[in-house]
Amino acid sequence: MSVAATPLPRRTPRAADPRAVGRLVLRALHDELVCYPKPGLVSRVDTGSHADMDAATFVRSLFALRHYFPAIAAAGAAGASFTRLRALGLDAERRMLHATGGVNTHRGAIFNLGLLAAAAGWQRAHPEHGRPATLGDTVRRHWGEAIVRPAIVAEAAPPSHGMRVAQCYGIGGARAEAAAGFPHVFGVGLPAFEHSLARHGDRRRAAVQCFFNLVAQLPDTNLLHRGGAEGLRFAQTAALDFLAAGGVAHPAWRTRAESVHRSFVARRLSPGGSADLLAATLFVHAWQQIRA
Numbered sequence: 001m002s003v004a005a006t007p008l009p010r011r012t013p014r015a016a017d018p019r020a021v022g023r024l025v026l027r028a029l030h031d032e033l034v035c036y037p038k039p040g041l042v043s044r045v046d047t048g049s050h051a052d053m054d055a056a057t058f059v060r061s062l063f064a065l066r067h068y069f070p071a072i073a074a075a076g077a078a079g080a081s082f083t084r085l086r087a088l089g090l091d092a093e094r095r096m097l098h099a100t101g102g103v104n105t106h107r108g109a110i111f112n113l114g115l116l117a118a119a120a121g122w123q124r125a126h127p128e129h130g131r132p133a134t135l136g137d138t139v140r141r142h143w144g145e146a147i148v149r150p151a152i153v154a155e156a157a158p159p160s161h162g163m164r165v166a167q168c169y170g171i172g173g174a175r176a177e178a179a180a181g182f183p184h185v186f187g188v189g190l191p192a193f194e195h196s197l198a199r200h201g202d203r204r205r206a207a208v209q210c211f212f213n214l215v216a217q218l219p220d221t222n223l224l225h226r227g228g229a230e231g232l233r234f235a236q237t238a239a240l241d242f243l244a245a246g247g248v249a250h251p252a253w254r255t256r257a258e259s260v261h262r263s264f265v266a267r268r269l270s271p272g273g274s275a276d277l278l279a280a281t282l283f284v285h286a287w288q289q290i291r292a
Contacts, residue, residue, distance in 0.1 A: 022070035040264030064099035076118025136181035189281035
């Protein structure tokens with residue numbers, strides 16, 4: 001199976017237009033896909049804990065979403081309401097499901113990265129207000145209240161597994177994460193990624209370190225859906241143990257990460273929420289590089 005690499009856009013003023021925001025998002029989602037070892041999740045190496053999808057499924061999904069991210073970035077630039085952003089997301093979800101034969105590959109990414117792309121569009125259109133605010137700050141300030149407004153949450157049809165689990169366990173889930181400005185992206189994922197990248201100079205290695213940090217700290221509703229509270233505890237403990245031993249700085253980090261991967265697959269655990277936030281982290285890092 002072959003997944004073609006996506007070149008980084010050139011760092012020019014045009015790199016901030018909606019089409020280039022879309023390219024950055026797709027690059028981030030592609031880099032999340034090829035990240036390995038990524039316990040329990042689909043990569044080019046294997047299908048992880050999933051029997052209904054593989055890397056080719058994800059590539060078809062990304063192709064179907066190629067117009068969505070520029071469109072939502074443009075909507076954000078125009079100051080669109082959350083209702084409008086949500087409508088774009090629901091349309092993208094329908095196109096994703098059509099492309100994958102009904103398989104949910106990117107529902108979380110459509111929501112999370114869609115909002116971050118809208119925030120990037122807003123910052124592009126309002127450069128005098130875009131700094132020093134992060135993309136998370138922009139999401140929280142402009143759409144945070146609407147994201148968790150009860151009337152809007154109640155309109156979700158059908159509710160996702162994550163929403164049901166969040167209600168069952170009394171946790172915020174993806175909506176609360178977004179409404180708060182993505183604290184796990186900016187407080188966990190991004191520092192881990194940047195520290196590892198500075199130390200090792202290897203983006204894929206840094207992505208693995210970022211992912212394990214997210215699994216260790218995020219109350220991942222995908223893990224709760226598949227494994228309950230015990231599954232979440234197992235996954236977080238495994239990630240913490242990996243990090244405590246040095247993470248990707250350990251000489252045998254890859255072998256150790258592959259062992260964790262096998263243990264997740266054996267239990268059918270899939271930290272999809274952490275994967276979404278890994279992609280979000282990679283996009284935020286790329287955006288900040290352009291904005292620097």
